[in-house]
Each structure stands twice: as C-alpha cells, then as structure tokens.
Amino acid sequence: MKHLFRRSTVRRVLPVTATLAAFGLAAGLAAPAQAGENIPSLPQTNAADWTPRVVDDSVVGDAGVYKLLQAGSTMFAGGEFNKVLDAAGTTSYQRSNFLVFDASSGAVSSWAPAFNKPVWTMVASPDGRYLYVGGQFTRADGKWEPKVAKYDLQTRTLDRSFDFPIEEGRVTDLQFLKGRLVAAGTFPGGILAVDPATGATDPYFANTQATGQEDGYPTRVYRFAVNPAGDRMVVIGSFTAIGGQPRQQAAMLDLGSSSASVSGWFSDRFNLDCASDLRFYTRDVDWSPDGAHFAIGGTGGPAPKTSKLCDTVTWWTPTENPKQQPVWIQYSGGDTFHSVTVTDRAVFVGGHFRWLDNPSGSDSAGPGAVSRQGLGALDPATGKALSWNPTKSVEGGRGAYDLYFTGAGLWVGHFEQKISKELHQGLGLLPF
Secondary structure, rough: OOOOOOOOOOOOEEEHHHHHHOOOOEEEEOOOOOOOOOOOOOOOOOOOOOOOOEOOOOOOOEEEEEEEEEEEEEEEEEOOEEEEEEEOOOOEEOOOOOEEEEEOOEEEEEOOOOOOOOOEEEOOOOOOOEEEOOOEEOOEEOOOOOEEEEOOOOEEEEEEOOOOOOOOOEEEEEEEEEEEEEEOOOOEEEEEEEEEOOOEEHHHHHOEEEEOOOOOOOOOOEEEEEOOOOOOEEEEEEEEEEOEOOOOEEEEEOOOOEEEOOOOOOOOOHHHOOOOOOOOOOOEEEEOOOOOOEEEEEOOOOOOOOOOOEEEEEOOOOOOOOOOOOOEEEEEOOOOOEEEEEOOOEEEEEEEEEEEOOOOOOOOOOOOOOOOOOEEOOOOOOOOEOOOOOOOOOOOOOOEEEEEOOOOOEEEEEHHHHOEEEEOEEEEEEEO
C-alpha cells in the first residue's frame, strides 16, 4: 500500500498579554516545547457537531488539514484546501490553505490569510503577539513570503520586517527554543534557528546539520520534538548523518545554551529499508510528560516476521548510547502512522491504519489484531491498544496528520470525510 506522509504534538497552554484580549487571542497559546501533556481523561469517542468542514472541490480535489493551533478563543487550521463549509454544510467560504474560526462555536472568521501553496506548520511567539506560519508557499496574502510568514495577531497583518532566509523546499515544523525560532524541513541542513524578530540566521544548529538522504527523497528534517526539560531534541527525517556522525532517519541532539551537539543516542534499526520507495519512513515524534521516554511513529509497508520498524509506533529511552532498541513496538500490519501524541494516560496515534496489535498482519488482520481505524490510543507501559475507539474513515489513504490537545479535548486534523462515523471533513474535536 502506497503511504503518504506528515507532525503532531500536544501543546501546553500559556497566558499572554492582556492587549490581545480585545482580539479574542488572550489565552491558550501553544508553548514552544513539543512535549507530552497531562490530560484529565481520555477524550470522548463522539466528535462535537459544531466544527467547520474542510472539503474537496474542483481546485483541491483531496483537501485536508496538516496543522491546528489555538490562541485564546481562536483556532487556526493550515493545510491543503480551497473550500470550507460551516458545520451545517449550508454556508461556503473560500479559504486558501488557511482557516480561522472560533474555538468554541466553530464560527468561521472573516479574517482570511491566504497562501498560494500548502501550509504545514504554525507556532505562536511565547508572548502571544505573533503567529508564524510555515509550508510550501511562496506568497502570503499576495505578497512574496517564501516558506515562513509572520503575522501580528494584534493588527492581523503580515510583519514585513521578518525575512526568512530559506526560499527553497518546504518548512514542515516550527517551534520556539531558547528564544530562537527553529524551523525544520526540506532544505540544506534540514534544521536552522532564526531571530524571531528579523528572520536572520542564528548559528545554534551549525554543528548538527543533516546530510545524506534516503533514496527517492531529498535531505530533510521532517519533524522534531524537545523534551520537557528543554535539554534534548529528537529529530526525524530523510538523512544519513547529523553533524557528520552516522545517524539514519532518527537522531538525538543535546541542547546547550548557545549551540546544539549530536548525542550519543542512536538506533541502527532505522538503517533497515522498508519498501523500496519508502526508505524514509519516520513520520512523527513526541516525548512523554516526564521526559523518560519518547515515541516515534512511521510508515513503510508490511514487514511481518522481520526486525524492520515499518508501519510501527516505537517507544524509546533517551540513553546516550549507541544501538538502542525500542522498549516496545506497536504494529499496524501495513498502514501508516502519521501522528503521535504522548500524554500521561495514553500514546495517541493517527494515520490511515485499520488495525492495531497486528505484528503478523500484511495488509490484513493477523492473529490478535484489533480494529482501530485511523485513530487509536496505546498503553504507555505496554504499547498495547486501549479500548478507546472513535474511528476515523480512511478512504482517502492519507490519514490524520495532527493530534492536538487543548482544554476542550483532542482536535484531529486529517484528509478524510468522517470521525465517529459522522461527517467531519478535514478536522474535528473529540471533547473531554
């Protein structure tokens, strides 16, 4: 089965300046660290009925959401789409790869930032004043803004003084780290830090550049995750070395005050190829709330009775030693995991899988497999599937790219039609 790809992560809630209150943007911003969160309970399995819909049309025939971010009472959704409907499906809006709506009612905002190509990622500044948007685009609101655009949320305008230094490829991950804006994607070196005010390059990652590539893919750092302590980062993507040291598809960095360095952690399990056209198959990474483990999810195709980590979620310890082995492995039996979000109660996974607990499956349900379509939750201690089973349709073959927790519950950004067997095209909310 051909697998396509995408990051998701739990985001912590931060207070922001009171000046944004008048714009409905006063609280609930995403924190910079991509680390697991404590949640009050597992989300319900019945999706809320009031969220807007991102739908296919003649301009974008396979529409969906790559990234969600809440700021106060406002939700932002970025992805690949041209048409949005209200929850009832009666009112249509033209929106170019970016949607702004009310986080509690689903009402679509009149503010409509427009991008000429897909949006893959977003992050807010720690003070809540600015929103940074990354992707494949070269124009934002009709103006030249390659790969990363910066919006002033107080005035709802582009900050034209910000000049991101990369004009090629795409940006697939953005986070704040130690006062720097960190971007990862498909460009030379795969990761860089910039001044969040100007976009000028910061040398923080000069010694940890990615090189090499998996066959058929350019060099990239697809996603990265910072632990709760802020002193370690896991990067995943298409590379064969980080900072000149052999590392394939996954590596750990030690984060100093002024520069990053390559950690001694690595696993040669990611040196093993999956399908011949899917040699880059790591797709998402997230840390546990206590920083003692991290999870990596991926694609790759069926590989039963082998040591390959194809179409798996794996659980790791951050030991600074070589030849690391996963604590546990969760197998789908031949379908992709695009998103992994770790909480204290469960490891939540999204993609276009049809089963979990399926190590013997090969595009089929093997002995012991349980039906879990598109969404699932794993026991952090064992990696086994929990009973939580909302279901997400998988007819498009792309799957869920973002699992994003807020105080309301679990938001899902995806490319199919249904969640909980009801129409929730592109996005939906599973409330607490």
